[in-house]
Amino acid sequence: MKRILTGDRPTGKLHIGHYVGSLQTRVALQNDYETFILIADVQALTTHFERPELINESIYNVAMDNIAAGLDPEKVTFIQQSMVPAIAELTIFYSMLTTVNHLLINPTIKSESRNYGFGENDGDFSYDFSKLTYGFLGYPVSQTADITFCNADLVPVGEDQVPHLEFSRKLVRKFNELYGTSITVPDYKLSQVPRLAGLDGNSKMGKSLGNALYLSDTPEEVWNKVRNAKTDTNRISVKTPGNPDVCAVYHYHKAFNAGEVENVCSMCKNAQMGCVACKKLLNEKLNALLDPMRERRSKYEANPSLIKEIVAEGTKKANEIGNENIRQIKEKMHVTM
Ligand code: SF4
Structure with missing residues (x-):
């Protein structure tokens, strides 16, 4: 093997x-x-x-x-x-x-250095060698x-x-x-x-961004996050047709509800489903994924x-x-x- x-x-x-x-x-x-x-x-x-x-x-x-x-x-x-x-x-x-140069030209090191404040982006990225550590590089x-x-x-x-x-x-x-x-x-x-x-519409999900949905979240925590997720902000009522492409909830349906995603898309565009119902459906799918994880985790949490x-x-x-x-x-x- x-x-x-x-x-x-x-x-x-x-x-x-x-x-x-x-x-x-x-x-x-x-x-x-x-x-x-x-x-x-x-x-x-x-x-x-x-x-x-x-x-x-x-x-x-x-x-x-x-x-x-x-x-x-x-x-x-x-x-x-x-x-x-x-x-x-x-x-x-x-x-x-x-060589140090081999590491400095690595595009992922550059982009992560930018994220962690080890350099500045004034058009072209440049390292700040007073901050960049030997260990990180x-x-x-x-x-x-x-x-x-x-x-x-x-x-x-x-x-x-x-x-x-x-x-x-x-x-x-x-x-x-x-x-x-x-x-x-x-x-x-x-x-x-x-x-x-992220469910908040941010292109990244992370603890520091406050938008992470954890594998260990309880059903209540999951619903709180889904309930507050970013939708199409132009959809002011159930009767207004929505645009799923700009909605974080829809992107989660794509990832976790493949069987119904086309239906969700069409019902949103044709104003046949409200955002609360759409979120409840996503919530069900997420918990269907997380429930077996909770079950397996419980044995280890107890011991x-x-x-x-x-x-x-x-x-x-x-x-x-x-x-x-x-x-x-x-x-x-x-x-x-
Ligand atoms: S119906 Fe669903 S996909 Fe459409 S805007 Fe509302 S939450 Fe998003």
Whole structure:
């Protein structure tokens, strides 16, 4: 069985955008691949270094969200990144072969630097080197180590991660050529699913934006968010024909109610359904998705030590693999005593 490595940054609970963008793919692939889920707490420090306690408590929430979404803890290996020294060692070795310029031209590093205030956008983006940290700039290097410490074959990615994976592939090839190692050059599988926007109409969903619909939300919380979702603001009454294309609720029907979406579109355009009824229908569909997750989660919420054991077991397995691989790599590099 080939090995997949994927994961999450533990900076909070996972939301429904994570489910659409990656969790449902993981669930679908878990029977065909050996699945490693890396809970990337070191990578989370690159942007949340002032909030280590948030990262620590999020490790178990993220593992629970993955299991609630349908990943089978009997099959899947959950790994706490910071507890795998082989990843840190490999990061250092890879960094020797990486030029600063190669990282600075990475388009995803540029756009994320903009988001985190590590640069300014005056027409052309320019970095602010008094703010940009060494750790943040280098995270494609540590991500390469995350993927390759266990010789993962495949990484499912969104569009924004493609430059990182291309970088990883080049770096691993260069490393293998130089030292005669046989580290697996990772392949990637591009997700075709468009990013889910916020129910408030914002093109992004996120905790900091206050518009996230969490996998762990209660039915009441879901309804509150759906009830307040942005609709076609020109639709002033039920009798006014609506424009679904500008309505966040309609975009959620597309994602979670494929069977009825055409009907929703036509009823909206022909003023045959009001927005409250439309939202209630979406609410039903969302809860139909989330109810089985709530059911699976309840076992772990009642006994949180189960989640800790799952992460500890997975991390132990990752260390067995990583320690042997890094031993072989160091031997080839003549990093020996
Ligand atoms: S009927 Fe539905 S799709 Fe149309 S504007 Fe209202 S909420 Fe949006």
